[in-house]
Amino acid sequence: MGLGRSLLLAAAASDRLRRMANGSRVVRRATRAFMPGETVEAALDAGRRLIEMDGRGLLFTHLGEALTTLGEAQRVRDHYLDLLDRLRAAGVPGEISVKPTQLGLDQSPQRCAELAAELADRAHVVGSVPWLDMEDSSCVDRTLDLYESLKVDYPQTGLALQAYLRRTPTDLERLAPLGPVVRLVKGAYSEPPEVAFPRKADTDRAFREVALRMMELASKGRRGEGPPSRAVLGTHDLLLVGRIQAEGRARGLPPDALEVHMLFGIRANQQARLRSEGQAVSTLISYGQDWYRWYMRRLAERPANVWFVARSIFG
Template sequence: MPFGRGFFLALAKSDYLNNHVTRWGFVRRATKKFMPGEATDDAMRACADLAADGRGTLFTRLGEAITQTAEATAVRDHYLQLFDEIKRRGLPGHVSVKPTQLGLDVDVALCESYTMELAAKAEATGSFLWIDMEDSSYVDRTLALYRKVKEAHPASGVAMQAYLFRTPKDVADLLPVKPVIRLVKGAYAEPPHVAYPRKADTDRAYFDISDAMLRSAREGGCLPVFGTHDVPLVSRIVARAKELGVAPGQYEVHMLYGIKDADQRRLRREGETVKTLVSYGSAWFKWYMRRLAERPANVGFVIRSMIG
């Protein structure tokens, strides 16, 4: 298939396209399905709408690795203000950030101190800080960062990827710190010695890891968060939670804005804790290519936006 997962993940690495495609109106229109708008205010409005039907929001301003410390400082400043704004508006909003946006590639100590500052701010404003997981070259550094942040600021969580062979052990090693873990399948192009090339294997691994997380939750250990749109998998996990005696408030389901929205609302009605990740900002190209890679049929939205 010409438009397969690998095709879009390869495009996601192109800085040239990143700098040009974002100016094309028809692609901008196509992204509307996945983001309410580029401005912070657009994301705030989406958060208020989601709150009206009982869903929390995770805010994430799009962007990838930065190369100058001043850029990391700007990211930190943006989120510090955002926490204040979330509190001022009384919204149920949390923040999700990529360590490379806070300078992980440039200056580890700076990244750590900025992440700590954001976690402290999250705590002070009654919010929560999520640390995203990027490609496999960042896993050790991201988990080390999370351990430090979690020790100082309990209102913090980290994403972990079921497609990586190492993740069951990483999760087991982290459980003693009572982590908050968002389990996702994994969005990056990884080599076959690092991650399952076959989706069925990732799906199986996801369920097995979710089982270990739920067992830990039952003992008062981790807070499991299931970040997936795989509705049959979510149903199996919810059933497993019931079997284990883990109540809906002891785990959460998170999905992206605009994806499986009817299921998000249904799960909420059924008493599950559901949160929606809302992306905003102008640096959406690489992120959008990963969304197309997840479901190549989404390219239809781009084509319809060209002619519509």
């Protein structure tokens, strides 16, 4: 892992820096590159504009993590229930993406499962889909258990898996009989080398292999030879997406078995280009006041972004 990335991920964990960043109007303004605003209204407006532009899919995430009480988790549940109702009322088709720790995974896995089931139920009623994000490696076993329990009644539920984790191919096989609805991402946390590949090349190779297996499962599902599943690539690495599409074609897997999810504001022109080529693309829109850790991970993904922020602060 590069020094810039390690420093930014370490800064993401600092409460002192978080307080300083939150208090700075200029830093808050700089976050606008990756989030349209802190409120639901700002997120919905941005989503509406993207739909009007090219009819792409949308996902919404209310930022926040590391809760300390179940009361806070219930407030997060209430927020998403309200968001789902507002999406329906506004006629904005959108899915939601939730961090299990925001629903109390660390405090009570059982209560977290109840709250997640309430969200999945409301999502089902309003025609939406709930996704579970994957957080640091200490959460993976509990998140997989949570996912399996949700899949029983809400099979459309999706889950993020991280290609940098050595265990991910095994985890995907564990989920294969359930018809996994998986968004494969590279992985955004600081992990030790025995848990995650330290080299980007190894993560990219693992990403390709896991993605092809996901495509295989999705096309089997379409042919009725297995349970329905979805293969989603959550990445801005379009070279890698192109390679996976080509390799999939060579193996006889239909290219439309793949979907791409990308983050609001990142490679926005490429998102529009992919969409204009007929690729199923969704944009994940994050919003909320608790943006500091999430924002620092975005900077760590591309330390060159720090210059972008510095430019916007110092003019």
